[in-house]
Amino acid sequence: MPLLSRVATTLYVFGRELESAEHLARILRVHSEMSLDRSQPRPSRFWPAFLELAGWPATRSARREKAIGLALGDTAGPSLARSVEAARQAAQAVRPSLSTEVFEQVNLLYWRLRETGWEGGLYDHLHQVELTAQLIGGLIDDTMAHDEAWNFVRLGKFFVRAAGVTRLVVRKGIELARAGDDAVAWSSVLRCCSSFEAYQIRRPAVTRAEAISFLLFDRACPRSAGFSVAESLLTVRRIDGAESGRPPHRALGQLAALFEYADPAEVVRAPAAFGSRVDRLAGEVARALREAYFQPIEVANWVIEGLSRQPQQQQQA
Amino acid sequence: MGISSAVRPYDEMLEESGRPRAVYRRLHRTLLRAGRSDLARRHRLAQRAFRDHGITFTVSQRKVGIERIFPFDLIPRIIDPPQWSRIEAGLKQRVTALNHFLEDVYGEQRILRQGVVPAEIVLSSAGFRRELVGLSAPHGVRCHVAGVDLVLDHKGEVHVLEDNLRTPSGISYVLANRQVLKRIYPELFVGHDVLPVDGYTHQLLQNLRWLAPGRVDEPTVVLLTPGIFNSAYFEHLFLAKQMGIELVEGSDLVVDQDHVFMRTTAGLRPVHVIYRRVDDDFLDPVTGRTDSVIGVPGLVNAYRAGKVSIANGLGNAVADDKAVYALVPQLIRYYLGEEAILPNVPTYLCARQQERTYVLEHLHELVVKTVGESGGHGMLIGPASTAGQRERMRRRIQARPRDFVAQPVVSLSVQPALFDGALASRHQDLRPFVLTGREVSVTPGGLTRVALRAGSLVVNSSQGGGSRDTWVLGSPGARDAAAE
Structure with a gap:
């Protein structure tokens, strides 16, 4: 039986919010460390730039405490509290589709965030959130049937991961344009994507061009945008089964092709142009998902025919 | 509205001498050995387990939904086999008759035409759906899930307080309470042959599939x-x-x-x-x-x-109308040719002049209920009421007598409950769940709802009641073990 559209939507939101929570915890942890041990070229812009990266509207000034407070707990914009609360609410709404283990870990994460602040140590606080989100990711893979519900959770996760990593790389590409091959700065960008260790094994040294190319196009690193788009395309193929060529499939195929065939040297030179092309195609994907899965309204002909045929078939039998 | 009953309530666990009743002896001993801090620790574990498992309900306060845990008492209630056999038989009988009644009222209305029960009371019920008359239900079943509220009076005798035939809730807590108690206090189960409750959902699904058009x-x-x-x-x-x-x-x-x-x-x-x-x-x-x-x-x-089939059927509210409740023993006699196994609480119908006169003269000692309300709403508890409240109720009864019934105050039974590691007596009732499919079945036990405040008779979760696991013991051997 295919999923209820509402359930599919909510599972997608669940995967998306869980990924957003982990992403936000990770970039906040890395930025918080960066802010401590290194003199910034423009220290006054450091936290405002972080907030913009996290999805908050542009601001002229923001101090460390203020920025951390917003990113952790302010529900007026993208924050850890908002993502975790949204993930839990989604999990509650589709609890029958999730395994008990998954729901309970989400629930525990929610209560832990509500009951404990970061005063005991920001690193620990954020690291725990990341680990729990990764644990939930593992539970999703290991305790749920790999069915349509599972595919929608993964679709939410990988599609938002692709968008998040692309946004991060494009912004940093612009921000660090004059810094050249600043290995420390680009190592931090890799750490923002949990990719530093994977990078070190597969690439010789940390340079701007290599880091951008790795984070956008590496097909073996599960944190790269290219990998995430390819994974999103796979989930849609699994959801539609034999019925290939539906709009989400086509739109994601085009986005995947952009990552597959883009010229890395060109992207390193002009990251903003690449970012715009990704945004446009990602918008197409979002619309296709909405129209195909989340708000279907048509009665398929075979359903009506099947219903009216049923008694006759049974009489013949 | 915490009120105390005039007569001494029946204590299900302890005799008047303070000794535990036979069926509770082993449990009582385990609890005494446990010590205050251990019980308090397990109580905290239970609260934590409910929260972590997401077993919560939402209450509205100033338009904001507040998430709450349904308060849980560690000490289970025990029902021995003979008493359960009687309850089970009584519930099956009652729900079977109520299903016949619903099918009749929305069908030929024989019971009304023959004057067995007054048509004016049944047909004037707000729950009666005139537009459904003539519409037969799949397999003649309209009440697939019933939650019947039972109380034990001061002698320990079981009475039916209310039939809930629309969308009764509470079964999930029956199952969750058992699961949590097993995890946090497995020692309590030792030596007791407790009948499982897990079969409920299998049976319900089977019954629902059977309804497919x-x-x-x-x-x-x-x-x-x-x-x-x-x-x-x-x-x-x-x-x-x-x-x-x-x-x-x-x-x-x-x-x-x-x-x-x-x-x-x-x-x-x-x-x-x-x-x-x-x-x-x-x-x-x-x-x-x-x-x-x-x-x-x-x-x-x-x-x-x-x-499409819908369970519970539409229009069931006519049968759990509190005025129709008073007629259930007659329904059982009419449809099944039997006497009711489980008695009602005596009920006065204000629609009948003689009974109304009695009610109006005795408001100070009766509980007056609005027929279509549930969850403890729309009630006047005479002994706890003010003269002004009684006067307002008098006027309401005189204006719309059909809307009210009255009952003597029933002293719900009590059982010790655990608060801060110490035992304290609290009132409780029991809501067993009755499923009707090809056959009628009753899940062993049911939801025991416990009043949290001393002396209070209010057990509704919406008004601050809690609950506890409810054990029905199986084999006589286990009963002996429990009574050793």
Whole structure:
């Protein structure tokens, strides 16, 4: 039986919010460390730039405490509290589709965030959130049937991961344009994507061009945008089964092709142009998902025919 | 409204001498050995387990939903085999008769035409749905799930206090209480042959599938919930998950040419049976409340056309009307030719002049109930009321006598409950769940609801009641072990 559209939507939101929570915890942890041990070229812009990266509207000034407070707990914009609360609410709404283990870990994460602040140590606080989100990711893979519900959770996760990593790389590409091959700065960008260790094994040294190319196009690193788009395309193929060529499939195929065939040297030179092309195609994907899965309204002909045929078939039998 | 009853209530665990009754002896010994701090620790563990498992309900306070844990008492209630046999037989008898009554009232109305019960009382019930007369239910069953509230009076005798035949809730707590108690206090179970409660969801699913209209090989059964903000939402998702059926909201369903479909990622798919936890009035904005946003337009017509089965059936409220409740012993006699095994609490119908006169003269010692209300709302508890409240109630009764019944104050039984590691006596009732399919079945035990405040008779969860695990013991051997 295919999923209820509402359930599919909510599972997608669940995967998306869980990924957003982990992403936000990770970039906040890395930025918080960066802010401590290194003199910034423009220290006054450091936290405002972080907030913009996290999805908050542009601001002229923001101090460390203020920025951390917003990113952790302010529900007026993208924050850890908002993502975790949204993930839990989604999990509650589709609890029958999730395994008990998954729901309970989400629930525990929610209560832990509500009951404990970061005063005991920001690193620990954020690291725990990341680990729990990764644990939930593992539970999703290991305790749920790999069915349509599972595919929608993964679709939410990988599609938002692709968008998040692309946004991060494009912004940093612009921000660090004059810094050249600043290995420390680009190592931090890799750490923002949990990719530093994977990078070190597969690439010789940390340079701007290599880091951008790795984070956008590496097909073996599960944190790269290219990998995430390819994974999103796979989930849609699994959801539609034999019925290939539906709009989400086509739109994601085009986005995947952009990552597959883009010229890395060109992207390193002009990251903003690449970012715009990704945004446009990602918008197409979002619309296709909405129209195909989340708000279907048509009665398929075979359903009506099947219903009216049923008694006759049974009489013949 | 904490009131104390005039007579000494029946203590289910302790005799008057303070010694534990035979069936509780082993449990009592284990609890005494445990010590205060150990009990308090386990109590905290239980609270934590409910929260972590997400077993919570939402209450509205100033338009904001507050998430609460249903308070849980560690000490189980024990029902011995002979007493349970009687309760089980009495419930089966009662629900069978009520199903006959519903089928008759919405069919030929023989019982009314023969004057066995007064037609004016039945047909004037706000729960009677005139437009459903002549519409027969699949297999003649209209009440598939009933939650019948029982109380033990001061002599320890079981009485029926209320029939809930619409969308009774609480079964998820029966199952969750058992699960949590097993995890946090396994030692309590040692030496007791406790009958399992897990069979409920299997039986319910089997019964629901049996209702599928026509000859559908693999019927699609769904549970219709008002949504995540409903106070019983946990129960809805719990049952859907246990039965492996889709949990749907009104907006997930659509009716086309009297067929019901759900909106899926692959288009619309047919639905054959709906276990609804949405009240009659909200089920369909076309026939019920036009402002209902949790219903499904056209659903009632699909039901009338026999294209979808709905459990519980529509129009059941006529049978759990508190005035009709008073007539249940007559229904049992009429439909089954038997005397009621479980007695009612004596009930005065204000619609009858003689009884109304008595009620108006004795308001200070009676409990007056509004016939269509539940959850402890719309009540006057005479002994705890002020003269002004009684006067207002008098005027209301005189204006609309059909809307009121009165009963003597029933002294609910008590049992020690655990508070801060110490035992204190609290009142309780029992809501067993009765399923009707090919056969009628009763899940062993039921939901024991416990008043949290000393002396209070209010056990409703919406008004601060709690609950505890309820054990029905199995074999006589185990009874001996428990009584050793």
